[in-house]
Amino acid sequence: MVYSCTVKWILELTLQFVELISTFASRSSSAKTKTIAYFAVCQAFINCSKGCVRRVRGILEIDLEDMKRCDHVKQPKAFCLSYIMLRIKTPKSLRAKRELEKRAPKLVELGKKTLILHGTKTSNVLNEVLTEIYHLKKDNAVKFSRRNDNIRPFESGGETSLEFYSLKTDCSLFVFGSHSKKRPDNLVIGRTYDHHIYDLVEVGIENFKSVASCSYDKKIAPLIGSKPFFAFIGEGFENVEELKHLKEVLLDLFRGQVVSNLNLAGLDRVYVCTAVSSKKVLFTHCALKLKKSGTIVPRVELVEVGPSMDLVVRRHRLPDESLKKEAMKVAPELIKKKEKNVSKDAIEGKIGKIYVPDQQVGNASLPFTPKGVKRERREAKAKGEDNKHAEKKKKQKQNDDASA
Template identity: 75%
Template sequence: MVAAIRVPKTQRARRELLKHAPKLVETGKKTLILHGTKTSAVLNSVLSDIYHLKRDNAVKYTKKNDNIRPFESGGESSLEFFSLKTDCSLIVYGSHSKKRPNNLILGRTYDHHIYDLVEVGVENYKSMESYVYDKKLAPKLGSKPFFAFIGEHFESAEELKHLKEVLLDLFRGEVVENLNLAGVDRIYVCTATSPTTVYMMHCALCLKRSGTSIPRMELVEVGPSMDLVVRRHRLPVESLKKEAMKTADHAKKVKNVTKDPVQGRLGKVYMPDQQVGKLALSNDIKGLKRERREAKKNKEHSKKQKVNPE
């Protein structure tokens, strides 16, 4: 039996559906954090730290989910359901088993369908609570991070190329046009130690006096830090990728109009050659129309006076 499609009947319901629909220009992505059937203490701490770093734009479920198998056919329907329910386009799913200990799956969705997946194992993990530092350096809500990807494997290994894209999408936050440098107060440093392993650490940026107008920058590790070992990854389907990569049409170019960073918008106006001593008058001038109307009325009035003398 096929379920009937519910059509919105009010304008408010239509507006809500449009909010959940995919857009050509995305300004920010919400993250959904889920637990598997079984998780370890290390994995619980990893998910908590990710939620803390994304707490301004994330949804976390602590209940265990039994029927989620992202890399198996039919096992991703629950992920798509939760993505639709919470309007999240980024997914972080943690599970633990003897075959794949401390397993972390990072995924993206498009139109609430699974777009791509990266499965990594977490090793040598250090939580944010294990670091001692000035609490003023803790990441603030709305702050933007820097990213540093070190190692040639990010350009040569297909797995790390894919992981780099997903990590950038996961931690970059809301897309903005103008940026205040005071809000860029942290950095993620990712070092490729092998074609399948990335050492990731999170640091705060401290500006120190240098005796010049340019301050000296120091890094203070605030956690978390971990080794991410790529186990499996699934690239997007070509048709879905083509649909997701659509961009907005460029504005129609206006002739003879340019933009200057100093003077702003500039335009060229072309005028015909003018001859000195001659003035071309148009018949559409309002003053001439008024004069013609008055002259016509005076002429008609004079005719009436001649025909009907007193």
């Protein structure tokens, strides 16, 4: 069906092309012009036939519903050609194959990369914010320096270029900065699933303080790639939907790579987020400074190292339910089997219960003539004879005394 429809479309175009040239040739009075026109018709027909065969061989996927619609409803020929899919080239070198394997879905995904982009217009404050975020995630981030005029994440059709860049750079997080009169110093933080927009949070930047403006001892500066603490202060992160969504996105943006074990020496920073109101959050980046406390546990002090800013929530878009359900699926290989009668404790670890059934010793079958029973009888018999001899001697002694 796919081949027949494709051949039909290309042949119809070829016939229309032939009719046009034939009409042009019939209107011409010169024999030489007619000969050239007919020769052009034949050459065009041969080229179109070759192209038809190449297209048919390279087809991988065609939307069958649109094909049916194209068969029953009269559509322009250009509309029909849009459904002819070009051949997807397979990688020929080992390097290209390795790159495709890196981007292929895995059971345990690696750390999420962040894409940082500029909008049509950005202010100096916004440029500094994007640079500071890039330095915080320098080990796992990609930053574009050119401006992007056709990216509007919250508008339909405005996310096409963003999804394309996400696919090319293999980034599942993005930070997009733009500046306008209606929304000054605007920052859009979003996540993607399968390189399609998953959710979005738009915030405004106020009272920005960069790393250069903070004075502190450079020895306590956080290292690149270290794991951070997070402190979310305020009831708004549990009650307000916008702040709950912002909390999830910030955690996903700054948490780094997920690991199973941690070295306490690598915990050298903390992100403090304070919910002042239902629309405003104070974001502060601090370093951990350990001091003597007279005990084994040191005293911890927070030193502001920047950047710090006020985030004003403007717009947000939650993920679609069907997309969220698809993204939350877990591979069957990763689902742990439930252990019966086992529980976890924060102090003692794994705790299990052992149920021992009744042994029913009294109903156990014994041998017919056990050796132990014989021995007990012999001992009892010997003990009884000794008692009899003792009683006889005692009676005899009593009789002797009485006769005397």
